[in-house]
Amino acid sequence: MSKYSKKDIQQEITDQIIDLLDKxxxxxxxPPFGQLSSLGLPINPITENPYQGINILSLWLHQQAKxxxxxxxxxxxxxxAIDASVKKGEKSSKIIFYKTLIKSKENxxxxxxxxxxxxxxxxxxxxxxxxEGYKPEIEEVQIDKVKPLKALxxxxxxxxxxxxxxxxxxxxxxxxxxxxxxxxxLFQDTSQANATDNYYATLLHELxxxxxxxxxxxxxxxxNKNDDIKEKYAFEELVAELGSAFLCAQHGIxxxxxxxxxxxxxxxxxxxxxxxxxIFKASAQASKAVKYLNDKEPVLSM
Numbered sequence: 001m002s003k004y005s006k007k008d009i010q011q012e013i014t015d016q017i018i019d020l021l022d023k024x025x026x027x028x029x030x031p032p033f034g035q036l037s038s039l040g041l042p043i044n045p046i047t048e049n050p051y052q053g054i055n056i057l058s059l060w061l062h063q064q065a066k067x068x069x070x071x072x073x074x075x076x077x078x079x080x081a082i083d084a085s086v087k088k089g090e091k092s093s094k095i096i097f098y099k100t101l102i103k104s105k106e107n108x109x110x111x112x113x114x115x116x117x118x119x120x121x122x123x124x125x126x127x128x129x130x131x132e133g134y135k136p137e138i139e140e141v142q143i144d145k146v147k148p149l150k151a152l153x154x155x156x157x158x159x160x161x162x163x164x165x166x167x168x169x170x171x172x173x174x175x176x177x178x179x180x181x182x183x184x185x186l187f188q189d190t191s192q193a194n195a196t197d198n199y200y201a202t203l204l205h206e207l208x209x210x211x212x213x214x215x216x217x218x219x220x221x222x223x224n225k226n227d228d229i230k231e232k233y234a235f236e237e238l239v240a241e242l243g244s245a246f247l248c249a250q251h252g253i254x255x256x257x258x259x260x261x262x263x264x265x266x267x268x269x270x271x272x273x274x275x276x277x278x279i280f281k282a283s284a285q286a287s288k289a290v291k292y293l294n295d296k297e298p299v300l301s302m
Contacts, residue, residue, distance in 0.1 A: 011276040042071050045128070045136065046078040055095045062093040063127065067167020069183065070128035072136070079126060084134035092124035145195035146184040152200055152251050159293055161210050163203070170202045172209035174220070179206045197254040201244055204253070208243030211289040212236065219285060234271065235282060242286035247293070 042051040042059040051059060051073070059073055073093070076086055101117040128134060156163065162178040168186055172179050187199040212219030220236070248254070271278045 042073055044074050044078070045072045045134075046074050046082060051095065058095065059093065059125075064168060066127070066129075067169050068127045068129040069168060069186075070136075072128040073125040075123055075125055079131055079134065082134065084131050086126050087130055087132055090126060090130040092126055095123050095125055097121045097123060144185050145189065146187050146199045147196045149196065149200060149251075149253075152253070155251070155293075156203065156207065158296060159207065159210075161207060170206055172206050174213065177210075177213060179203070179210055181206070193254040197248075200251075200253050201248050204247040204251075205240045205244035207293065208240040208247070208286065208289045209236070211243075211292045212239075217288060217292055219289075231271070235278075238279075238282045239285045239289065242283055243289045246286055246290045250290070 042056055042063075043049070044051065059071075062068075063071070073095075076092070079086060097120070099119045099121065101119050103115045103117055104112055105115055107113050128136070163181060164178055165181050165183055167180065168182045170179075170181050181199075181203060184199060187195040187202075189195050190198060193201065211217050214221060219239070220232075
């Protein structure tokens with residue numbers, strides 16, 4: 001006999017999801033810099049030296065945040081040395097350089113000994129996308145592995161959502177009401193899905209976000225203004241991920257393996273444990289978003 005009453009079925013299902021999340025191995029996790037790493041390590045095109053250590057992560061983060069498609073970085077003087085110039089108004093990114101200074105000093109025994117003094121210097125660098133008058137000598141040929149799916153492309157077009165391509169980030173711009181997708185060449189095959197499925201799963205995720213606008217389902221304004229911003233963001237991300245999963249299933253797209261999906265939503269484990277209705281509310285909102293996209297008409301709140 002089940003330890004749960006009929007009224008507690010929500011708790012039972014929530015506990016099953018929590019149990020799945022607790023068993024997920026972190027080894028299955030898909031690195032968050034997968035798309036950026038496909039561009040190669042950050043490199044200085046002037047010295048032809050790759051950046052090292054923390055500078056790799058730092059420049060990747062800047063590249064991701066600014067949507068730069070190039071992995072080439074150099075200082076103002078280095079760009080100027082090859083007759084290239086930084087575009088007006090562009091801001092630099094910082095890197096650090098470690099150097100050991102050797103200094104000779106006479107000790108108390110009148111002996112000369114060498115002292116090693118560690119030094120840290122900060123440099124400002126600019127990405128090649130911020131530069132005018134520069135063209136790489138050898139341009140990397142990027143292969144587009146994403147195969148067009150006509151039926152799904154038509155489905156997205158009929159929503160009348162504005163979809164732009166550029167940079168390396170996928171997001172829904174709530175203020176200007178458009179979806180930004182990375183260039184298709186940045187989508188690669190993974191152990192979970194091929195490049196085509198990865199592209200369309202991402203697009204459907206952002207399309208779910210798109211349905212939440214005030215003049216559509218008004219999902220962003222339904223929650224209490226006193227709610228924690230991080231919690232609201234986490235809830236909306238879960239809605240978008242579930243919406244993508246529902247739409248992927250509808251269109252025969254491989255979103256991600258269940259284990260990977262469970263890892264992705266591990267950040268919501270605390271909320272699931274504290275609130276047995278959390279996953280049900282998110283699923284309901286995701287279903288409402290999917291119905292909106294299928295009907296092309298607003299769905300009334302229940």
